[in-house]
Amino acid sequence: MLTQENLTSLSDIADLNQLKFELNHLPAVDVGxxxxELPAERRAIAFRLLNKGQAIDVFEYLPPEVQEELIGSLHDTHIRQIVEAMRPDDRAALFDELPAGVVKRLLQQLSSEERQATATIxxxxxxxxxxxMTTEYVRLREGLTVGEALSKIRLSDRDKETIYYAYVTDDNRKLLAVVSLRQLLFTLPDALIGDIASDRVLRARTEMPQEEVAQLMKRxxxxxxxxxxxxxxxxxxITIDDVVDILEEEATEDIQKLAGVSGGDEAALSEPQVTIRKRLPWLLGNIVLYVGAASAIAPFQKTIALVPVLAVIMPILSNASGNVAIQALSVTVRGLGVGEVTPDDTLQILRKEILAGLATALGLGLSLGILSLIWSTPNERWVAIVASMVMSINVLVAATLGTLIPMGLKRLNLDPALISGPLLTTVLDAVGFFTFLSMISLALNVFHFKS
Amino acid sequence: MLTQENLTSLSDIADLNQLKFELNHLPAVDVGxxxxELPAERRAIAFRLLNKGQAIDVFEYLPPEVQEELIGSLHDTHIRQIVEAMRPDDRAALFDELPAGVVKRLLQQLSSEERQATATIxxxxxxxxxxxMTTEYVRLREGLTVGEALSKIRLSDRDKETIYYAYVTDDNRKLLAVVSLRQLLFTLPDALIGDIASDRVLRARTEMPQEEVAQLMKRxxxxxxxxxxxxxxxxxxITIDDVVDILEEEATEDIQKLAGVSGGDEAALSEPQVTIRKRLPWLLGNIVLYVGAASAIAPFQKTIALVPVLAVIMPILSNASGNVAIQALSVTVRGLGVGEVTPDDTLQILRKEILAGLATALGLGLSLGILSLIWSTPNERWVAIVASMVMSINVLVAATLGTLIPMGLKRLNLDPALISGPLLTTVLDAVGFFTFLSMISLALNVFHFKS
Incomplete structure (x- = not known):
């Protein structure tokens, strides 16, 4: 099988016949x-080497900007053939990306049947x-025999996205049952479709969110x-190849949103300005929020001047409780994302997080206490006790919020990944710093601990 | 369609006939x-209500501990029938979970053919x-006609995992070509398989990592x-349903590893002790590492006592550069995970991150400068300039490392998510704090700035 590199060198030695053969025999996604990746001026030349079927397949795999460029540079008849033959769902996706003027012109050139299918989607x-969804599928009547059904499938358009399932409907297109090609092949030709089709047919309503569709098909x-x-x-x-794409898209969204990338859809190789637009506003917003956390420290500057070991302890407190929150948040958001848990499991998952959180709080609280003892001067030893206590409480709060917030958002039908990890840690920092410094001040002022 | 709730109440009113009907007609995953979720003592009773085909299907969807329990409580003949009829890949997965003694006993009861298939996997x-993979597939010889091939498929075991593709091999089982059921149906019955099968057949070697298999099938x-x-x-x-599971599993792994959950495979509803085992060691390890970051502060306690506004500025510095690193890390790890980028794109993606990072550094540096001006006393104003500079540099370093580290790990054939977000931010904190406090000390001591 030829690789990308072979192809490029082939086009360099300009062996057009060999190139044409390869372009028409390689998988469409590779040719796309x-x-x-060709220089702009050579794309139309390469595309014209494709025969009609391959051109249609390849066109769907081209990046939107290249599709638009080809629509501008190829002959109208050629373009009309391609767009007419595209699957309705791919055509709708293309129209989503193209300028309105171009879409209008293309729509006018479509047959009324294809125009209708695209408009529906x-x-x-x-x-x-x-x-x-795609509007191309195999539909059967109950009264057909298996043999007739197979003939109908054989005679049907080869471009139906899948022929592995056929759907049985009544005269009003009401969905009654489903039959698989496998069943048709394993049944005698004179059996009736109505007798072998299963009327327990899972279905999605048009308004069902795509991630629910994907979870249903996966399950x-x-x-x-x-x-x-x-x-x-x-x-x-809806076909399985779309589901694979939806699941990947949703997982990417979760990962990026948890990290504070707006929209959760930044391509790894996007333009720098896209990256800036997706990340900077959130970073600046987070800094403004973090002013709140830092403001919790500002009034205590005198306390810090008196007990400077606090400046060493506070980042550890912030870091550890932030990490606990991000762990709980990530596990919960992902659990909701793959349908492993629902908001109904809130109590059960909260119980787990609190039990595990207690052990974690103890471990981290003790660790910080020991570290504080090491770093503090003899007069500051008492700080270790306060640090241990505040760390333990903050860790427990972190585990609880990291679980409760996504569960609550999901219950409100919002995106569980709406609150990113860093946003939650900012809130935890504000609360943690304020509690810690207040208790230290209290100890200094009320109990007259020395510093 | 009956829901989980209906079923439970049905079992309560003990209408066994109705329950039996439902259990044998609902999808196996729902029955599983x-x-x-039934109380332990009722599981075997419910399972015995299933007819043979459904029992085999349902068994594969039961949690491993319930499978083991049923193997212990059901009659040996019943169990042997089920395990014998399981798909080889599902059987291998089951054997992975069961105690060695049970596996040995089950293996002895299998037919030699099925035992061989399981051992292979x-x-x-x-x-x-x-x-x-599964070892059940349809294999054809080149010399068959389409009609003979269809008959062979019709006569073959109905349990072949998919009959939608058939593979053409020579006498030594060497893979020659592939033909889809679709092609067979759309071709005249006397055409030869050798003439219509495609010899450009994508394949995976047995040792190919499962995520590469999944990306290949997706592409x-x-x-x-x-x-x-x-x-x-x-x-x-390998069939598409396995690919969907692999992709989900890999995405979960990335999300959890980025958040510092060991192994990246914590179930949202796991036992608390599992949660502790997956999270606490990493948290404690991170605290030890963070001692490094905090140690960078410890020698500067006097500086902080002189300029207490530093204790307000430092958490913001740490927070912002940490966020930048996590954003870059998440986008890059995910890009590698879905095969959108490869280590060969390192320069290109680095260029993007640095360009975007410059704008981000400027924005965040300026913001921190302004905030420092607001919080500092008149004598401390000069701190704002140092804070701006260090913030800008740290942000740029954060964006660069967040990109380079996963790319480098991938190039070394290691897991790009090996370094979690919090681990990277710990390193950034150590460097950032040290740089910041050194520069402040330098300014205080060498340039005799007032505080």
């Missing part, structure tokens, strides 16, 4: 990558089942899931 | 959940293609991927 909200190991409207009429299907 | 390393939208040994002989296939 190859054309996407674009009519649903982003991130819902309706938006990720039941489905290759395809039918999508129905409010009247239970079949409007499309 | 239901039985898993268990012979490969955990986390490789060989370990997640090429494959429902199944053949697995070959060193001699290119077909030994198994």
């Amino acid at each position: 990558d190859y054309i996407g 674009l009519g649903y909200l982003d991130g819902t089942a309706g938006r990720v 039941y190991d489905l290759i395809a899931l039918p999508v129905v409207d409010r009247e239970d009429r079949l409007v499309g299907i | 959940d239901y039985i898993g 268990l012979g490969y390393l955990d986390g490789t293609a060989g370990r997640v 090429y939208d494959l429902i199944a991927l053949p697995v070959v040994d060193r001699e290119d002989r077909l030994v198994g296939i």
Whole structure:
């Protein structure tokens, strides 16, 4: 199999016939990558070497800016053929990225059937089942025999996204049952579809969030899931390849949101200005918030001047409780993300976090106490006791909040990753610093501890 | 469709016939959940209500401890039937969880064919293609006609994990080509398999890491991927449902490892002692490391006593550069995880992080400078300049390390998520605090700034 490197050198020695052969025989996704990385002036040339079927497949894998460029530089007839033959869901995704003017022109050139299919998908909200489904699927009537059904599948458009499931509907397109190609093959040809199809058919409503669709298909190991409207009429299907992409997208979102990247959708190789836009506002916002935490310290500057070992202890206090919070937050957000836990499990998971948190609080509290003893001067030894106590309490609060906050957000139907790890640690710092310094001041002023 | 709640109440009113009907008609995964959550003494009763096919399917979805319990309480013949009928990959996964003695007894009861299949899978390393594959697939010879191939598929064991792809091999099982059921259906029955099968067939070697298998199948939208040994002989296939699980598992691992959860595989509803084992050692280790960071402060206690506003500024410095590092780390680790970037892109991604980092350094440096001005006494104003400078440098270092470290780890074939966010921020704190306090001391001692 030729690699990317082979291809590039082939295009350099300009052996066009060999290149053409390779471009038409390699997987479309590889050819898409190859054309996407060519210098702009050579992309249209390479694309014209593709035969029609391959051109349609490859086009879907090109980056949006290259798609737009090709739409501008290729002949209108060529473009119309490609866009007409695209799967409705891929076409809708393309139209999402293109300028409105270009979309309008392309829509006008589509056949009314394909235009309707695209409009249907674009009519649903982003991130819902309706938006990720395709309108190309195999539909059967109950009265058909297995043999007739197989003939119908054979005669149907080869481009149906999957033929491995066929859906049985009534005259009003109401979804009644599902039958797999496997069942059709394993049954005698004169059996009736109505007799072998299963009427316990899982389905998604058009407005179901895409991550719920993905979890449903994962749970039941489905290759395809039918999508129905409010009247239970079949409007499309979602296929497993889309689910794989959705699951990856959702996991990336969780990871990045937990780290404070706005939107959770920064590409690793994005432009620097995208990176700045996704990260800087949140960082600046967090600094403003952190002023709150630091303000908790500001009134105690005299105390710190009296007991400077506090400046050594406080970062450890902040760091450790922050880490505890981030651990609890990450495990809980991910547990919710993969559907392993639901808000109904709040008490159970909280019990676990508090029990584990107690042990952690003890361990970290003791550690900080010992360290404080080592660092403090003989007169400051009492600080170690306060440090231990505040550390233990802060760690327990951190574990509790790291669990309760995402659970609460999910219960309110909000994104559990809405509160990022650093945001939570900022709040914990404010509370921790204030408690710690207040107790130290109290000890200094009321109990007249020496410093 | 009955829900979990319905089922539970059904079992309470003891309408066993209705329960039996439901248990045999609901999806196996739901029945598995239901039985898993029953009180221990009722699990075997419920399980005995299942007919053979459903019992086999349900057994695979039970938690390992319930599987073990049932193996102990059900009749040997019943258990042997179930374990014999399990898919080889699921059986291998079960044997992984069971005590060695139980595995030995079960292995002895298996037919030699199934025992061989299980032994083959268990012979490969955990986390490789060989370990997640199944040995049940459809194999064809080149000389067959399409009609004969379809008959062979129809006659083959219904339990083949997927019949949607068939693999063409020679007499030595060497993998030659692949043909999809779709192609078979769309071709005339007397065409030869050798003529329609594609010889450009993607394959995984048995030792390929499971995450690479998953990325490969995702990239090429494959429902199944053949697995070959060193001699290119077909030994198994990996199916898309396994890939979905692998991708989820890998994402969870990344999220948890970035947050410092050892192994990255803590279940959200694990026992408290598991949580403690997964989190506390790392937290304690991090505190020991953080002693390094705090030790960077300890020698400067006098400086802090002279300029107490430092105790307000330092947590902000630490917090902001830590956040920058975590953002860069998360985007890079995830980019590597989904195969969006490879170590070859290091320069390109570093360029982006440095350019974006410069803008971020400027923004955060200025912010801290302004805040320092507000908090400091008139004599301390000069501290603001030092704080701005150190913040800017630290932020730039944070963005660079957050990118370079995972890239470097990946290049060394190590796990890019090996260094968690908090670990990196600890290092940054040590460097940042030391630089900051050294510069302040220098200013105090050499330039005789007042405090």
